Amino acid sequence: MARTGERTLQKPRKAARRKGQAVTLDEVAALAKVSPMTVSRVVNGHGKVRDTTRERVMRAVRELGYTPNLAASALATAHEPRVALIYTNPSSAYLRELLVGALRGASRIAAQLVIDSWDNLGSNAQRQAARTLANRITGVILPPPLCESKGVITEFVDAGVPVVAIASAHPNHHISRVRIDDFQASKDVTQHLIAAGHRRIGHIKGHPNQTASVRRLEGFHAALSEAGIPFDETLVEAGFFTYRSGLEAAEKLLAHPNPPTAIFAGNDDMAAAVVSVAHRRHLDVPRDLSVVGFDDTYAATTVWPELTTIRQPVALMGDSAIDILVRGIRRREGPRTLVDHVIAHQLIQRDSVAPPAR
The missing domain is CATH 3.40.50.2300 (Response regulator)
Incomplete structure (x- = not known):
């Protein structure tokens, strides 16, 4: 039997921003020579910030063309997290179980669940869809096979949107995972x-x-x-x-x-x-x-x-993915703290196995 466990990994610093990539809150903080939390306070209007500091932050915002998205706002307010579940899975049985679990988890912890199908999108169209969706959500769940798409994952990570991959056997130091062995x-x-x-x-x-x-x-x-x-x-x-x-x-x-x-x-x-x-x-x-x-x-x-x-336990995996995302968002640690959650599997014996015929 596989062991059930949860490992927490610290996310490394992001690489230099590519041309055309959205400006991040960390880049604004670096230019203004303040902490990301200070930038968040200025942008969202929360907390006390010195006038000189506020002016320096806003100057950096204008210079870089920074535009706050819903992910950043939700991390600051911790209200009504909006989680997207995107699917292209060919197995309707697998998808059904996953949706049951995700809906159950979202209902339990009062999160909005956005369900989107990318069945007919090529890789470039998927990346464009990810860029568009990133500005409207606070977290995303990627089941197979999207959990293996480097392009899609990169778009969400670069936009500061926390990602949980379902059933991926490939370790990724930028996203969380829920899986079995x-x-x-x-x-x-x-x-x-x-x-x-x-x-x-x-x-x-x-x-x-x-x-x-x-x-x-x-x-x-x-x-x-x-x-x-x-x-x-x-x-x-x-x-x-x-x-x-x-x-x-x-x-x-x-x-x-x-x-x-x-x-x-x-x-x-x-x-x-x-x-x-x-x-x-x-x-x-x-x-x-x-x-x-x-x-x-x-x-x-x-x-x-x-x-x-x-x-x-596909339904449980969907439920756990919602919990990991929202727990991180409400603790303001979603984009920075990563989790590798391994759930126990079970051998179910029914009537389709018997000793080989002589």
Whole structure:
């Protein structure tokens, strides 16, 4: 099982501002030779500031063309934080769980939740959308695959908007993360298949643009290695976390001259597709083929037999992301204090696994 923990990291100083990039409060403070807190007081009209200091700050504001955004205002007033959740995730089951958790968290702590879809935007359009949105929000949640977009993350970080990435396995010293240990979770479910007696185990990878997919493949490989089972590359197929990609990958694996006796799919949508292909080939699950998934979304219990899977508490992750953002904003530490929050996963055993047929 993965350990549940939370590590706090101190954010390093920002690099020099690029051409065309928004002026930051820290740059105004540096030019005026005062603290960022003093600039915030002057700009937002809070607290006592000497007239000479106020004049120096406003001169720096005019010289740099600094324009306060909603993120800065909310950090100063700590009223009604406005958090955006942006999605492009192809799995409707995953998205449903995430939205439930985020809505629950926002309702509990009286935060406004803005939900936006960037499904049809290219990378350049996403960066432009991030620049526009940054002036209207106080924090942002980026689920997969946007949590891996360096361009989008850079736009929000440079605008001073706190970011929480969901399920990213890639450490980033500028944003917070909420995740599970994908490596250990993958290893756990693979070891479950090995313990049932399987030696030829197929794997359908997740989308290549997500680091979680890489960590799950590494966990699968590690479990085989520890059990002394040779890694067979011909039993690994590419997937994209979609049902259709699961269908195509399952067809290839089950058409293998020496097909696997079990298949571990990178999420429940693809695992459900494997079950469908098995039935079409008149294979009984789990008597002829064992199948396991990942996430424990509703897709895991809408197929027959119901799937053995890894429970990734997606709703809890969305709730925790809201809490991390708003807690930081209300303590006026959102843009500076970073959190790496690891939530425990769980192996859920259902009826899709059995010992291999003789």
